[in-house]
Amino acid sequence: MFIWKEVPQLPRAEGRIEAIDLARGIAIGLMILSHTVSGLIGIRNVPDWGMVPVHFFTKFSSSLFILVFGIALAVAFLASTQTEEWPKRRLKLWVRALEVWFWYKALTVIEMLPYYAPGDILDALLYQRFAIWVEILGFYAIALLWVPLVLPLWARTPLWGRCALIIGLTALSAWLQGLSFGGNDTLKALLVDHEDHYTWGQLSRAPLILVGLLIGEALLRCYFDTALRRRLVLALVGVGALMVAGFYGLAFAEGDVSAAMLAVANNDGKHPPGLKFTLFSVGGALVILAVALAGGAAASKALLPLTMVGSDALKAFIFHIVMIFLVLRFLLEGEGMYTYPQALGVGGLLILGAALWIWLTRWIARYK
Template sequence: MDAVDLARGIAVALMILSHGVNGLLPFDDFTDWGLVPVHAVTKVASTLFFIVFGVALGIAFVPKTNRPDWAQRRNRLLLRGLLILFWYKALTVIEMYGQHSRGEIADTLLYRDFPSYVEVLGFYAVALLWLPWLLPLWARTPAWLRWSSPLLLAGLSWWLLRHFDFWGVPQLQALLVEHPDYYTWGQLARGPLVLLGLLIGGLLLPRYRDAGQRIALAGALAAIGAVLLVLFQQLAGAGREEVLQSIARNAGKHPPELMFMLFSMGGALLLLALSLAGGQALARLLRPLTIIGTNALMAFIFHITVIFVLFRDALGYLHAVSYPYALALTLLLIAATSLWIWLWERMWAMWRRKR
């Protein structure tokens, strides 16, 4: 579905926007308008990415769990997880070389520590190693339990974070429910977003071709997103600008806190609603973003390599450029990422035809 690719492409483009600028400059060098609204808006990216991950699973795999070839489909998902795990580790080295010692890089590769910029791939890889086993069970689960599962899992994650010490292993806590000392995405902490995506995918699949029903679903998602943002506004009160600046600086991101999640989920649902309401027409209009969404892994490989090998190492831009210059470079990088994926897909199609 082009609309789902567009939503994923928006999420990845916002991640590139965050990584490109923050990969070259510390927050203290950001302009005020760079923090809010530009960098604050990028905080919806990860939430949107996790939700769209669930939507894609709900559309492409859940309906096929009762088919005879499900084992082959499940194994393809598992292999995809292993492929992403490989690239997660490879890009970890690319991110850390030149700025960290070999011992620090080794610790990160062995899960004694975690990277920052490529950590979302770590979540994605691990999730694809256990979620395929869950999908058949999800398909047979009573509707009331499916619809309550995001809240149940969020409650379990919250309880574990506050009442369980994970046998004194902080890295295990980080992998499951997150830890304030590690920049990583917990499987249980962000799992509710994937489950929400599974629910949305189940609603979207039979309604996508009917414009009226698809727009009605988009309207419902937009309404929920708007309610979350209004609640964020009410809780922030007169200090909204300060709260937004702290969110732009990643306050409340790991482990997830209420104000961060209200802002991030509200924005993510609005962007998902926009993508679904626009359908194929909007996906064609914003084709560069849609192209990025068709191959998120390639987008990660390309933009991380450009930021850390070309911008930081070869050109020496680390802490050496102004915020507007870093922002302009990053916008060009988003366009270049889309172009690279388009060229890659064309070359791959030509090679397959020759075979």
């Protein structure tokens, strides 16, 4: 019973936890594959064998990305919220928010060229409409503004309060989804998603960030102890497998498992989040996270390009959007010029290219 009354008492991480970078890199890699295909050939032109299993499995990406966001916050910042260095570290997060927001707007322009009129692009910059592929960056820019305000409160809240907050926010966002927000579609999209806009609502995704914080707390306590880490891995695999099983249970009850899988592959239930999509996406993300943690430093080295991509998510995101939309679609006029296997190959090359770009910029910074 006492565990429910505990507040976070976290040790400092004993160096960088490469498994977090690997998990984030897998999320980004899946995202790059998805964006490359949808950006170059269009999701409607993907053959059936590509939708399931390829784009079915890429749906783990967004949930894994947000979970790792929360985990990284717990590992890097939560322990310092009750120390004198917190104001400086809080400012660091807010400066990062401004950086992410700048690139969100810059990449919005790049994504919308040359297929939209200048007025449409200006509307997107002023939050009168939304782009598609870069909207996840807009979500993180806003989240980095409010998360530093929540972290000190989270660090003083007992476990039962933290769990209650996750449940309460989930219920609140589901209730708000049924409201019209006075016809203000932009506000609804930014808070709880909107079916007509490819946005990520802050309230609807906040529970996943907070779950990531809980996992990050457990990770700090368990990662450097082999027996404890094994227990954490098994717990994540168990919960993830149950969620995926729940998805298949609902699909079987509806009488058409194949149709349910194809619907997930086509993003049905992604914006706003639906039950079946959430069960499959979050469940798979937890399993992937568990595998990355189980592999540890050895797996991170074996999959070095993915780990490198995950070590600087913003730089990897900028690289792949610029390459897909500015270089391949705009400058080389490559939209519709690729077959599906070729687009997958280009996506793989962009993952390697992003890793090389991150390495090169670090090498230049080191010897400049």
